[in-house]
Amino acid sequence: MIGLTEVYALAGAMFAAFALFSVRDRSNPKRFGNGAFWALLAVSFLFGSHLGDVANGVLVVILILLGGTGAMGRGSVERTSPEERARRAERRGNALFVPALLIPLIAVVGTFTLGRIRLDGAPLADPSEVTLVALALGIVMALIVALGQAKAPPQAALDEGRRLADMIGWALVLPQLLASLGAVFALAGVGTAVGHIATTWLPLGRPFAAVLVYCVGMALFTMVMGNAFAAFPVMTAAIGVPLIVQRFGGDPAIMGAIGMLSGFCGTLVTPMAANFNIVPAVLLELPDRNAVIKVQIPTAIALLACNIVLMAVLVFRY
Amino acid sequence: MNLWPLLAIAVLVVGFAAGLNPLIVILITALTAGVAAGIAPLHVLAALGRAFNSTRYVSLIWLILPVIGLLEHEGLRERARTLIGRMRAATAGRIILIYLALRQITAALGLTSLGGPAQMVRPIVAPMAEGAAESRLGTLSERMRHVVRAYAASADNVGAFFGEDIFIAISSILLIKGFLAQSGYHIAPFRLSVWAIPTALLAFAIHGVRLWRLDAKLRRMVREERP
Structure with a gap:
């Protein structure tokens, strides 16, 4: 059965190759920093489950110090000029899109089918992890097709991937680290403390005030945690259920649905949601790390106002 | 009710606003939250390591x-x-x-x-x-x-x-x-x-x-x- 362990092993092998190619990139003045960073990530993906919590913690701290103190750099030269790439693109035509579109196609089809395929009675893919297994399968198939089209060896693809990884740099582990910080927050009781403050210090005597504090609280708390999923249980237990539903007789389904979407308005404007806001800025080579957030701020504010009005109008009516 | 863990939020906001490297901000924030909640630094380190290991799927993309x-x-x-x-x-x-x-x-x-x-x-x-x-x-x-x-x-x-x-x-x-x-x-x-x-x-x-x-x-x- 193919599950997360196998997909992690694939990722670990990829990062190990990145480490090797990074160290060999003489155009990067900090090539050993990059090499060490990717090597540690490879160790985490290959052996993380056998290391123990403290060893994993030490690994995380070294990753943070390598990435956070400027020990990583980038190679200088792009291997091909824009003119050269334009010539290749002209020759290859729209066939270039095939592998790129194959990835989402296989990921989606695989999500719905892989869990049902059985070999000797056991499912081919772990049904609980089928989305990630299907994504990995889509990527591998697309890579095979792309290598065949380009008549290139696998090392070429790994080195191109390494070039992109060096460009993204430490931001590559930012989403995973922020998710880990969320776990530490939960352990330390940060959420409970926020809920306590919201209920004791804010005026919640009228239905509209409760809706207002709940929706704005979802957005603000999501901004802090970087994730509406972390904010939802706290705000709903503190304000949503006891006040909106129990005291003022609101509908729990409407409260839950619009409450979560108010949290998503917060996700649009926080650097804590790095995989949505910071990583795209890095990937698109924007000099301002917060450029995507700045574009999203007006939409987020207008939509949060809409959510407050929608909930106030609908939640006590149905 | 221990409200000291809220200090971690202040550290996080100030760190991001000051433009410090986000990885360093995360490390300091995690330590602040743990210490403010009365958790020993070694346990915070272990919690961070465990969480990092169990969230590896985030980086699979x-x-x-x-x-x-x-x-x-x-x-x-x-x-x-x-x-x-x-x-x-x-x-x-x-x-x-x-x-x-x-x-x-x-x-x-x-x-x-x-x-x-x-x-x-x-x-x-x-x-x-x-x-x-x-x-x-x-x-x-x-x-x-x-x-x-x-x-x-x-x-x-x-x-x-x-x-x-x-x-x-x-x-x-x-x-x-x-x-x-x-x-x-x-x-x-x-x-x-x-x-x-x-x-x-x-x-x-x-x-x-x-x-x-x-x-x-x-x-x-x-x-x-x-x-």
């Missing part, structure tokens, strides 16, 4: 780098640009608007993995939007290029966030259902999906209008930069 790198080497982005540059009705705003609609509809059908910044925005959507803007306005300045790219990334987020909650089996719907069930309210996922639709429509309207006005914004930037 990077498996895509070799294939995207290879395709870009072969000219994928240049191809996307020329393909759209030839379409006369295409503008940057319209392309991103169409992508917003597609992203939101597919997310509502549960197909969130169809989009994403690494899969679609960098290799395809952003180059197409840049290509369309270039064929209308001539060579773009770096500043205008960055505006177009940031809007392309924003459409990916808005479409995914406010489309996915219409799909009944998405994790956020299941979280709402699970949490309300613990509080004694048993709700069918379908009811939650239905009440996500008004916000979804408003999200498309609000961000759609802003994308519609992107072309005018780009023309204004051209006039400012090339008087």
Whole structure:
């Protein structure tokens, strides 16, 4: 059965190759920093489950110090000029899109089918992890097709991937680290403390005030945690259920649905949601790390106002 | 009630606002939260390590780098640009608007993995939007290029966030259902999906209008930069 362990092993092998190619990139003045960073990530993906919590913690701290103190750099030269790439693109035509579109196609089809395929009675893919297994399968198939089209060896693809990884740099582990910080927050009781403050210090005597504090609280708390999923249980237990539903007789389904979407308005404007806001800025080579957030701020504010009005109008009516 | 862990939020906000390296900010914030809650630093370290190990799936998307790198080497982005540059009705705003609609509809059908910044925005959507803007306005300045790219990334987020909650089996719907069930309210996922639709429509309207006005914004930037 193919599950997360196998997909992690694939990722670990990829990062190990990145480490090797990074160290060999003489155009990067900090090539050993990059090499060490990717090597540690490879160790985490290959052996993380056998290391123990403290060893994993030490690994995380070294990753943070390598990435956070400027020990990583980038190679200088792009291997091909824009003119050269334009010539290749002209020759290859729209066939270039095939592998790129194959990835989402296989990921989606695989999500719905892989869990049902059985070999000797056991499912081919772990049904609980089928989305990630299907994504990995889509990527591998697309890579095979792309290598065949380009008549290139696998090392070429790994080195191109390494070039992109060096460009993204430490931001590559930012989403995973922020998710880990969320776990530490939960352990330390940060959420409970926020809920306590919201209920004791804010005026919640009228239905509209409760809706207002709940929706704005979802957005603000999501901004802090970087994730509406972390904010939802706290705000709903503190304000949503006891006040909106129990005291003022609101509908729990409407409260839950619009409450979560108010949290998503917060996700649009926080650097804590790095995989949505910071990583795209890095990937698109924007000099301002917060450029995507700045574009999203007006939409987020207008939509949060809409959510407050929608909930106030609908939640006590149905 | 121990309110000291809130200090960690202050550290986080100040650290990000001061422009310190986010990785360092995360480490200091985690230590602050742990110590303020009376947890020994070694236990905080272990908790961080355990959490990092169990959230490795977050980083699996990077498996895509070799294939995207290879395709870009072969000219994928240049191809996307020329393909759209030839379409006369295409503008940057319209392309991103169409992508917003597609992203939101597919997310509502549960197909969130169809989009994403690494899969679609960098290799395809952003180059197409840049290509369309270039064929209308001539060579773009770096500043205008960055505006177009940031809007392309924003459409990916808005479409995914406010489309996915219409799909009944998405994790956020299941979280709402699970949490309300613990509080004694048993709700069918379908009811939650239905009440996500008004916000979804408003999200498309609000961000759609802003994308519609992107072309005018780009023309204004051209006039400012090339008087």
